[in-house]
Amino acid sequence: MTDARSAVMVATTRHPWGGVVRVGLLGGVVAVYLCLVGIVPTFAERPLISGAISLGHTALAMAAVFSGYLAARRAPAGNVQAVAAGALAGAIAGSALALLVVVGEVVDVRAVMLQASPALYDLLTLGMGLAGFWIPAVAGAVLAGAAAAVSILPSSYRLPLSWGLVAVVVLGLFAGLLRTPMLTGALSGVARFLFASDGLTPVGAVITFVVAIGTNVLQRRVLVRQRIAEMPATRRRALLAPAIVAGLLIVLVLPLSLGGFFAQVIALVALYVLMGFGLNITLGLAGLLDLGFVAFFAVGAYTVGLLTSPGEFGIAQWPFWAAIPFAALIAMAFGAFLGLPILGIRGDYLAIATLGFGEIIRILAGSDLLKQWLGGPRGILNIPKPIDVPPDHFLAGPHQIYYIALACAALVAFVAWRLRDSRLGRAWIAIREDEDVAQALGIDLVQTKLLAYMLGAAFAGLGGGIFSALVGSIVSSSIQLFVSINVVAIIIVGGMGSIPGVVVGAAFLIGVPELFRELSSYRFLFYGIALIAMMRYRPEGLLPSRIVRRELHVPDEVAAPGAPVNGSAAG
Amino acid sequence: MTGDANGTGGDVILRLEDVNTYYGRIHALQGIDLEVQRGEIVTLIGANGAGKTTALKTVSGLLHPPMGKIIFDGADVTHVAAHELVRAGIGHVPEGRRIFARLTVLENLHMGGFTRSVAERSEDLERALTLFPRLRERLSQKGGSLSGGEQQMLAIGRALMSRPRLLLLDEPSLGLSPILVQQIFELIKEINSQGMTILLVEQNALQALNVAHRGYVLQTGKIILSDTASGLAANADVRRAYLGEI
Structure with missing residues (x-):
């Protein structure tokens, strides 16, 4: 820590407190921005701890905490200096908010800044109005000072906190979600x-805090990870079995107790997992960047729509199960x-060409040209559910689509996993x-690439078919470039070429934004910020595959025993 | 593929007849005639841009000549695709080694044996590792972490994994230190002594003529001279132009 701080010191040859002041100013800009674009007022409507702290306050507190943390790293050496630096940066950031309150209360700036309302000022001053303008500054100083103090604690205290x-x-964020299913069961007392x-609840918050710290400390004391790593392989495998069973129970049974x-x-997450697995073959294994994934999604969706719908555009009124293989085959x-x-076409140019295909299909789907067959913007309606059950059955709602998508995703994962170690998989990797070089080693480029592209397309078609059954209709506005972008982003965030990575990526990029629908369009702002942060700090993805990890963590390997000292130097 | 070409001697493994190759609009090879006998090392020497690499790519099918004829092992392979020529018995070590930097040494070698069955592959692997014992120590290391000399060995080993009957080597000494250049040429001689026919492209004309049996001198897409290696090494024009003598 001291080393890192002095290194920063050397880098900034200007006044030692200059960096701290800059952090404070930056924090102030961020805080004011959060207020004026409406994030703070919108978030304020959702409590984190009921009756005490809202999500809006949390957002501002996080700005202060980050300022304090960054300021402590830029402060001159010494514990007192670090805490003082945090407090100073927090005070500066908070003063920016105080200034906003004063200016806003004296001059009405709402003509320019829609969100600069008295409600916002009340939020910032805890209801005191102009008289409480000093509150953000003091709160900022206290919070950032505390964050700075925590940041210089030894890790055995810092991490549990x-x-x-x-x-x-x-x-707090997921409280509503967790409460509903618990209320129905034996846990209703605990839930309340x-x-x-x-x-x-305030009591709940304190209990959560204490329990989280307790488990973290306990885990460190008992050295869980180290012990697992030191275990013989047979015992580790014995531990794995119950973990898999628990995982399966969560995936298969828990959703039944959750609401529609x-x-x-x-169901949407499982659908994207399925499509992520599909694109993972095209992009992760064969390296073909396909930005036209939505084209095959559309083909699959319209195939199922046409073959099953009893409505005006339906042509066959087949059951879903008969139609879905055709969705995959026709997409293929x-x-x-x-x-x-x-x-x-190679590399980036292929991406642009596939992007073109995606757009062509999207525009065709909504066009007047195909309107008499595909319904144009009105689309194909009344697509039946795959399993016809009475309305009170446990599979009546989107649950059945969830299980179908899950089963298909498992199938695709199995295919992808078997293919990776096959001859074809090695050809794709080459x-x-x-x-x-692949060609010079005897690999038929056209055939091999086409197979990867077709398999990806088939799985996109499968996803599209299931999607149309989930929604019950397919309209041209569902065919969006954003579908392609989402699938690519899932793979990159999860970790290129990694199967568990796709699951994590889909949960993170599809599930989390859906759960925060009430935070309206701001969720896409966070989606973007998360993507940028991800690429900056963890480019290999959340759960990277072996090869990618190898590539991005070269130093580990050069330092490995047996590696030549002049390893990378040309001999 | 048509049958035997023009009743040439049975020991001719590769023959180019009036081969013309274009790189876009550049006429890179302008009527090349060339012959390699079974068991020989034949070298193509020449300055930068003379068409040496183009010639190798044409032989291995990465480029296709609109005019001329390529006969490999008695069959016309002029229009055969590169990946099929690997099965037919042509192994190509490309310029700049081009190993799979992110894959391990073992994975690189396995990729080389793509056209072979699993059983054949383990046998070929053993052979390659006997030839390059240093690769055995590095099997689980990633290709990009090898030194330049080791990478060249890996590139040659990878090409040998397809059990070629003709090995095309493009600038194996490129970017290597003098000691390693010496080592690589020793290895080329050894591979040849085990019965491998080699077509070698080199800028390092002196070393190439040292190991080769015969040689061709290429200049701006044309063959201007061909002789035994010792004959070329003794040729005054060659010495002046390519061996750095005044």
């Missing part, structure tokens, strides 16, 4: 005690048809690494 705070925020209807909205969300045929002319 941070962990406790994170646990309170996360549980911990959760209010709109967040944690949550089932809708996880489209993949072959569209793939052949463009697979000679092409991804170096096309020319």
Whole structure:
């Protein structure tokens, strides 16, 4: 820590407190921005701890905490200096808010800044108005000073404390979601005690904080990770079995106790997991960046719509189960048809060409030209559910789509996993690494690339078919470029070429934004920020595959025993 | 593929007849005639941009000549695709080594044996590792972490994994220190002594003529001279132009 701080000191040859002041000013800009774009007022309507702290306050507090943390790292050496630096930066950031209150109360700036309302000022001054303008500054100083103090504690104190705070925020965010299913079961007393209807109860927050710290400390004391790592392989495998069973129970049984909205969300997540697995073959294994994924999604969705709908555009009124293989097959045929002319294109150019296909299909789907067959913007309606059950049955809602998507995703994962270690999988990897050399080693480029593209297309078609059954209709406005972007982003955030990575990526990028629908369009702001942060600090993804990890963590390997000292130098 | 070409001697493994290759609009090879006998090392020497690499790419099918004829092992392979020529018995070590930097040494070698069955592959692997014992120590290391010399060995080993009958080597000494250059040429000689026919492209003409049996001198897409290696090494024009003598 001291080393890091002095290194920063050397880098900034200007006044030692200059960096701290800059952090404070930056924090102030961020805080004012959060207020004026409406994030703070919107978030304020959702409590984190019922009756005490709202999400809006939390957002501002987080700005202060980050300022304090960054300021402590830029402060001159010494514990007192670090805490003082945090407090100073927090005070500066808070003063910016104080200034906003004063200016706003004296001069009405609402003509320019829609969100600069008295409600916002009340929020910032805890209801005191102009008389309480000093509150943000003092609160900022206290919070940032505390954050700075925590940041210089030894990790055995710092990590449990941070962990406790994170646990309170996360549980507070998901309180409503967790409470509903618990109320119906034996846990209803606990649920009422911990959760209010709109967040944690104050007592619940304290309990969460203490329990999170306790488990973290205990885990460190008992050295869980180290012990597992030191275990013989047989015992580790014995531990794995119950973990898998628990995981399966959570995935298979838990959704049944959750409400329809949550089932809708996880059905969508499972659908994107399925499509992520599909694109993972095209992009992760064969290295073909396909931005036209939505084209095959559309083909699959319209195929199921046309074959099953009893409405005006339906042509067959088949059951879902008869139609869904055709969704995959016809999408695959489209993949072959569209793939052949463009697979000679390499790298970035292929991405642009596939992007073009996606757009062509999207526009065709909504066009007047195909309106008499596909329904144009009105689309195909009344697509039946795959399993016809009475309305009170446990599979009546989106639950059945969740299980179908889950089963298909498992199938695709199995196919992808078997393919990766196959001859074809090795051919894909060779092409991804170096096309020319792959050809010179006996790999048929056209055939191999086309197969990857067609398989990706088939799985996109499968996803589209299930999607149309989930929604019950397919309209041209569902065919969005954003579908393609989402699938690519899932793979990159999860970790290129990694199967568990896709699951994590889909949960993070599809599930979390859906759960925060009430925070309206701001969730996309956080989606963007999360993507940028991800690429900056963890480019290999959340759960990277072996090869990618190898590439991005070269130092580990050069330092490995047996590696030549002049390893990377040309001999 | 048509049958035997023009009744040439049975020991000719590769023959180029009036081969013309274009790189876009550049006429890179302008009527090349060339012959490699089974068991020989034949070298193509010449200055930068003379068409040496183009010639190798044309032989291995990465480029296709609109005019001329390529006969490999008695069959016309002029229009055969590169990946099929690997099965037919042509192994290509590309310029700049081009190993799979992110894959391990073992994975690189396995990729080389793509056209072979699993059983054949383990046998080929053993052979390659006997030839390059240093690769055995590095099997689980990633290709990009090898030194330049080791990477060259890996590139040659990878090409040998397909059990070629003709090995095309493009600038194996490129970017290596003098000691390593010496080592690589020793290895080329050894591979040849085990019965491998080699077509070698080199800028390092002196070393190439040292190991080769015969040689061709390429200049701006045309062969201007061909002789035994010792004959070329003794040729005054060659010495002046390519061996750095005044």
